[in-house]
Amino acid sequence: MQIGWQKTGGGSDGNFTANIGIPTIDGMGPVGGLAHSREEYLEVDSIAERFALLVEVVRDLKDLSGRL
Structure with missing residues (x-):
């Protein structure tokens, strides 16, 4: 997954x-x-991928906090 800055x-x-x-x-x-319209939608298949990303970010932050 590519992560970067995006203006929205x-x-x-x-x-x-x-x-x-x-x-x-x-x-x-x-x-x-x-977003915020009657036609708003989400791609169900993206939920697991995004959750896995969140888990890794939290783990990295936990590891980083132990080194501060």
């Missing part, structure tokens, strides 16, 4: 932390589209 519309709580210069991870939910 909308907003999240992450806007508050990113705005003051704190590195912020956002958009780790399932793949989908047409």
Whole structure:
């Protein structure tokens, strides 16, 4: 999975932390589209992949915190 910066519309709580210069991870939910509309959808097959990514990020943060 390629991870990188992507500009999108909308907003999240992450806007508050990113705005003051704190590195912020956002958009780790399932793949989908047409957010906040009656046609909003998610790709069910993407849930497991995104969950696995979240698990690895949490593990890495745990490992990193032990070295600080």
